[in-house]
Amino acid sequence: MASADSDTRPGEPEAIPQAVKIIIAGGFGVGKTTMVASVSEITPLSTEEVMTEAGYGIDDTEGVEEKTTTTVALDFGRITVSPDVVLYLFGTPGQNRFWFMWDELAEGALGAVVLADTRRLETCFHAVDFFERRGVPFAVAVNRFEGATDYETEEVRKALDVAPEVPILLADARDRGSCRDVLVALVTHVIRGRSPALSG
Amino acid sequence: MSHEGRRAAARHERGIADGAPVDQAGPDRTEERFLRPFAVAAGDPGGPASGGDLAPLDLLTLVVAARTPGRNEWLRPECGTILRHALRARTVVELSAEVNLPVGQVRAMVARMIADGSLQRCGPSRPLARKDILHAVLVGLRSL
Numbered sequence: 289m290a291s292a293d294s295d296t297r298p299g300e301p302e303a304i305p306q307a308v309k310i311i312i313a314g315g316f317g318v319g320k321t322t323m324v325a326s327v328s329e330i331t332p333l334s335t336e337e338v339m340t341e342a343g344y345g346i347d348d349t350e351g352v353e354e355k356t357t358t359t360v361a362l363d364f365g366r367i368t369v370s371p372d373v374v375l376y377l378f379g380t381p382g383q384n385r386f387w388f389m390w391d392e393l394a395e396g397a398l399g400a401v402v403l404a405d406t407r408r409l410e411t412c413f414h415a416v417d418f419f420e421r422r423g424v425p426f427a428v429a430v431n432r433f434e435g436a437t438d439y440e441t442e443e444v445r446k447a448l449d450v451a452p453e454v455p456i457l458l459a460d461a462r463d464r465g466s467c468r469d470v471l472v473a474l475v476t477h478v479i480r481g482r483s484p485a486l487s488g
Numbered sequence: 489m490s491h492e493g494r495r496a497a498a499r500h501e502r503g504i505a506d507g508a509p510v511d512q513a514g515p516d517r518t519e520e521r522f523l524r525p526f527a528v529a530a531g532d533p534g535g536p537a538s539g540g541d542l543a544p545l546d547l548l549t550l551v552v553a554a555r556t557p558g559r560n561e562w563l564r565p566e567c568g569t570i571l572r573h574a575l576r577a578r579t580v581v582e583l584s585a586e587v588n589l590p591v592g593q594v595r596a597m598v599a600r601m602i603a604d605g606s607l608q609r610c611g612p613s614r615p616l617a618r619k620d621i622l623h624a625v626l627v628g629l630r631s632l
């Protein structure tokens with residue numbers, strides 16, 4: 289439209305980009321929020337989901353019985369990758385009991401990054417299991433925290449028991465370039481997985 | 489124990505420790521413990537016969553205001569807030585962060601507002617094939 293009027297009226301045609309997402313997963317405190325913040329073009333936004341824990345009088349219409357509610361923070365960032373495509377990055381809730389949110393997050397995701405902390409590698413087993421089972425392509429980013437032994441990526445691959453084609457990179461979630469490399473490796477992996485003939 | 493067995497063994501231990509069958513350990517098992525109070529209302533306000541807009545709203549569903557905010561908004565100020573934020577197309581999750589309400593609640597409100605004609609869903613202006621999307625993402629990420 290030639291109009292220079294910056295006021296957008298409801299229903300007025302505007303270029304609406306395609307919204308796609310990548311999931312940043314991993315155990316508690318492994319650097320998910322940090323990674324989202326490192327690459328997001330906006331200050332990461334945070335939203336909440338409110339949960340009522342079942343079995344505490346939720347059927348009680350008088351509402352006198354105790355009801356446990358809990359909130360889960362969900363943080364996300366955004367990267368405008370082209371005029372037509374906006375990529376959202378979602379950090380998963382760290383605590384395992386919020387697994388059910390992962391289903392929705394994983395639905396339709398291009399892929400996932402599993403952040404691993406070698407000091408407690410087992411905290412990412414859940415995430416690896418989850419994405420394998422759902423058939424969501426993923427890459428593993430090994431965060432190097434102070435005091436952690438440096439492992440070769442192939443040692444991590446063995447310990448995690450993931451397929452040879454799954455990208456595993458040493459990374460620093462605080463570093464934008466490092467996060468970029470992880471995401472590029474993931475998307476390259478996704479593209480190869482879709483068209484094996486073009487890989488090589 | 490070999491490295492290879494570690495993840496499977498951990499899975500097994502979790503199953504035993506939680507007193508649940510091994511093959512049900514992990515993500516799915518805990519789902520029933522929590523209810524999302526707004527999820528049900530968000531589903532389908534008009535019932536299956538209401539026609540149109542029946543696909544569930546997900547976090548990245550795009551909606552845009554279908555009318556000017558202002559009329560009757562004093563009854564439901566949050567709806568006015570949502571309308572003002574949706575003057576340009578917005579994803580459900582962005583709306584939730586912008587109006588500072590839980591995403592489940594916003595999802596329910598958005599579903600109602602679609603049903604009453606205040607909001608409408610919108611798709612991308614230029615829908616792309618998945619391979620073109622992946623290509624755009626790769627190019628965009630490389631230039632970060």
Ligand SMILES: Nc1nc2c(ncn2[C@@H]2O[C@H](COP(=O)(O)OP(=O)(O)OP(=O)(O)O)[C@@H](O)[C@H]2O)c(=O)[nH]1
Pocket residue numbers: 315316317318319320321322323379381382383431432433434459460461462
């Ligand atoms: N050395 C080092 N520290 C990091 C790295 N990534 C994150 N940290 C630090 O680790 C702490 C936790 O990071 P967060 O990004 O909050 O972790 P999280 O996974 O979002 O945590 P939860 O959401 O609570 O599960 C912060 O103090 C970060 O500064 C990294 O790559 N290397």
Ligand SMILES: [Mg+2]
Pocket residue numbers: 320321322363379382
């Ligand atoms: Mg976090």
